[in-house]
Amino acid sequence: MRLALEAIGVVIDGSSILDHVSVDVGAGERLALLGPSGSGKSTALRVAAGLQRPTAGRVLLDGADVTRVPPHRRGIGLVFQDAALFPHRDVAGNVGFGPRVAHLPQAERDARVAEALDLVGLAGTERRDVTTLSGGEAQRVALARALAPRPGVLLLDEPLGALDGPLRQRLQDDLRELFERLALTVVHVTHDVGEAFALGDRVAVLRDGRVAQVATPEELWARPADDWVARFLGMANVFADGDRARVIRPEAVRVVGGEGAVVVAADRDAAVVRLRVREDGGRELEAVVVGVDVPRVGERVAIDVDPGGVVDVRVWRPEMQRRG
Amino acid sequence: MDRHRRALSAAGRAAAVVLPVAFLAVFFAWPLGAILARSLVVDGRPDVPLDVLTDSTTRDVAWFTLWQATVSTVLTLLAGLPLAWALARFRFPGRSVIEALVLVPFVLPTVVVATAFVALLPDDIERSVWAILLAHVFFNVAVVVRVVGAFWAGLDQRLWDAAATLGASPAERQLRLTAPLLAPALASAASIVFLFCFTSFGVILILGGPRYATLETEIYNQAARLFDLRTAAALGLLQLAAVAAAVLVSGRLERRLGGGRRRSGAARRPAGGERVAVAVVVVGSLGLLALPPLALVLRSLQVGTGYGLDHFTALAHETPALFVAPWHAILNSLLFSTAATAIALAVGIPAAVAVASGRRGLDVALMLPLGASAAMLGFGFLLAFDDPPLDLRSSPAIVPLAQALVALPFVVRSLVPALRAVDARMREAAAVLGATPAQVRREIELPLLARPLAVAAGLAFAVSLGEFGATVFLVRADWPTVPVAIFRFLGRPGEGNVGAAMALCVVLMALVAAVALVSERALVRGRPR
């Protein structure tokens, strides 16, 4: 199922939360809505689900205008950040809620519950009390609950937000595999770049209620729309000069033996080491290297920048948005 | 919350307000206005009774009223919290039975409790202010256990675990976590208990004797006995103002303290040292609460110098003390209380919804009937409802209406915190899963509100069952309720009459306990286990 937000505007208590937000998610496509907190990404999700009536614009499902269709008739699944399971029902009661209110026969309901629980790796937990679930389990049950009615579009609001560590990584992997298997249309809200890149075919970056850029992860990484997007994606080598900024991607900075710079920081993240190097001219650059034999802090090095990893972008200023 | 409030149509909001306001206007403001006009308007000109208010007797009475209400409230909170904790936090055998039993003292007529206390207390305490305070604690402990307990049960246990892992000692956890989280429920319970003690009537009259007078007893004295309506009206206005002020302050307090985020806090079995603590609390509280009722049970079984069920079997037979066989009183009580509960819920639910969404003026207005003297209101009923279609003075229908007025604040008070705490995302999650608004109500809201609703219904029923002051004033002689029948029997000498009174007390206690048990079981059916 295809989901489109067309020029959505939301004004709450006189302040604009969303302004001319347009995104188009193709059938079977996975879109990540990425943005810092307060950027309006959760509101955009609520508009898509029908929980928030937009003050402007349209919501289209497979081309049909559903802006005024209430949430229970949209056929959309939604997973909340902290699961929001019904405390008065057990696991099966939660997962089977959608099929139940749709008046499916009992046998069909049971089959859906079993299937959905199996999909999220919790087969056989039907009779458990949801208040005894761990955070990761609760999130999986919430996902199963959203999947059981077989929605055309699945919306996820920071589904991994309440988790961390290996649990988070595992659920992220499981989600990606699941989405690929089910070929679902997915919109997934997150503030985490890694999560967005991992789970999104395309990523829409939201900033102060507007779309800053929509692109595949690769395009985004290769050509951020402006210096703000580059910084938000985690790029440190952004050097503004007037209206333009030069962005040097960290993997384009090669660190070799020699003179001209000194290593001021080296942080290992599994296979990758992130280096901060200060040139004798005073400029600091970030570089990533792999392997075991890497430069140490204090070591003198030479720097070689691959021109293919350098892009010039606009400088974003908040007043630009207001004018627009 | 804000978003929902805005989403609401003006007409819808009005619907929730109109009914409670209309009810209060007809059955509270109108009769009260009638008696005040009669008392304070002389030859068409208002007669301001300032001299009464500045009188030194008034000052003494007002001070004693405030003092005893404050002390009683503090003592009641202290006495009720341990049991609220044990019931809210833990699952143990007999828990629901105990929850039901706690309600029993609350509905016992004051005459009965005073009888029990006189029988139990040593002679020198019997007529002192301690007897008053003790009786107030005994009466109102149910409010604390119920209101605070229901809220406590909804708090997330993990918070305490978190605090424990953060290195907070048990004492610190109670002080820094429990106290602030429970604050709204505590303020709610305290304000109800305070109002009850502030307007206490029977306990003061019987246990306090002629030495102690509160505003309420003094109003009754002035109006019903001395027929000095002017003084009575002045004191009545003073009491009403004091009650309104107390309600406003407690409301402000409650809001400033904020509502704790509610989760499903599953009660669990106590472990290790908790077992001892729970056992001590439950056994100790029950022992204290059970003592006066047990004294009554013993007296109801006392036949001559031996024991037997004669007083109970005698309830089937006509007696000169009543115009009907005593068992009719039981039927009447059930009938009136059911009607009163229905009215109180029907008016109270929309009222609670309105209050929860910010209609604070209504909150105060709903509490006012508790602050109005029953004698003044009774007089007002006589003046106001004298013409068709509301010629209710000799109609049995007036009884449940008056009882509902008294029960209303309990319904609202038990529902508001729960309504405020129902998580909006539960509804949203259900809606997105395809539940229609009707299904959301039936499948999500009702089960989530079932417990507070059960609490509200149970309280309303219990309050109506035990209501005496207004009922005795309004009820027809051939429609006596159980408390009225008890009062009539106690008013006559002879073993048979006292025995019948005691037997009816026992029936009343059993009735309340059973109703509390059933209502809770039935309404909470949807929960797993």
Added chain:
Amino acid sequence: MTPCHLRIARRAVTLVTTVVVAAVALAASACGGDEAAPKDVVLVTHDSFAVSKTVRQAFERESGLTLKILQGGDANEVLNRALLTAGDPQGDVVFGIDDSVLSRALEGDLLEEYRSPELSSLQADFGNPDPHVTPIDHGEVCLNVDRGWFASHDVPPPTSLGDLVLDRYRNLLVVENPATSSPGLAFLLATVATYGDPGWETYWRALRANGVRVVDGWEEAYTQQFSGASGSPGKRPIVVSYASSPAAEVIFASKPPTTAPTAAVEDGCYRQVEYAGILRGAHNEDGAKQLIDFMLSERFQADVPGSMFVYPVRADVPLPEEFVKHAIVPRDPLQLPPAEVDANRDRWVARWTDIVVR
């Protein structure tokens, strides 16, 4: 507030509307038919009023009227409610006005004149009342003593008011507050009648010094504080009650004893006469007259001792056996003129409060 809340609210509106409409309909039907001849006669009375079912049915059968009874409070409270609704009364007949409040009732202009033809059958003491009221019964407030207590403590029971200030009766007496209780007021009046005004004050100071206990009402004094009442937790063997109370202890005992456990003291008994009257503005004045006549009939009068534990005013009605055996009809009860009582009551009660309670 959410839409769901609203829906609940709307349902509640429907429900309460139904209830209120039903209540109003019930009320309307209960008092309908004002235009036609009334089918009801409404008696407004105090808590102690009682009548046997067969007697009540006899009245309803003979008159063709339904007797409705509105009951609440003591004589004083009943009068105050009648005063509040004077001219637009709650009922047709008021019963329970006694001597101590009679003059207030007459001044309040709330009663119609009526002289029952039955008045000629009354005992001489009662035959000629104020035309606005009809005497129905009389009761005597007397000291009651716990016989068992005095026997086991080897102390003779008191035989007069004067005995009560003796040291051997220290801490044994419980009385009702005259400000709040009608037997309490009667007992105060008895002391005024005995010792005069202000001689009674000295007597009460002595009673206070001798440990008299004061409670608000008869119920508490008799059933809670008096040791002689059956099943009472009380510890005091002397109480202010009625001349008939010992008979009640026998009649309501599970195994009626041959002698009453308590006894009334004949000295210092104060007589209270209870009156009925037709309320001005009564809906059914004719029914009211029938009811008053009935209350003076032999049938009702014979029922008075067994139902209300007071004595009939009719001359030709015999007392039940238990009353003859265990109760007394004081030969020379104390009484003060109603006008004197009315003129001084408030002052006496206030003085009494200062002397005994404060």
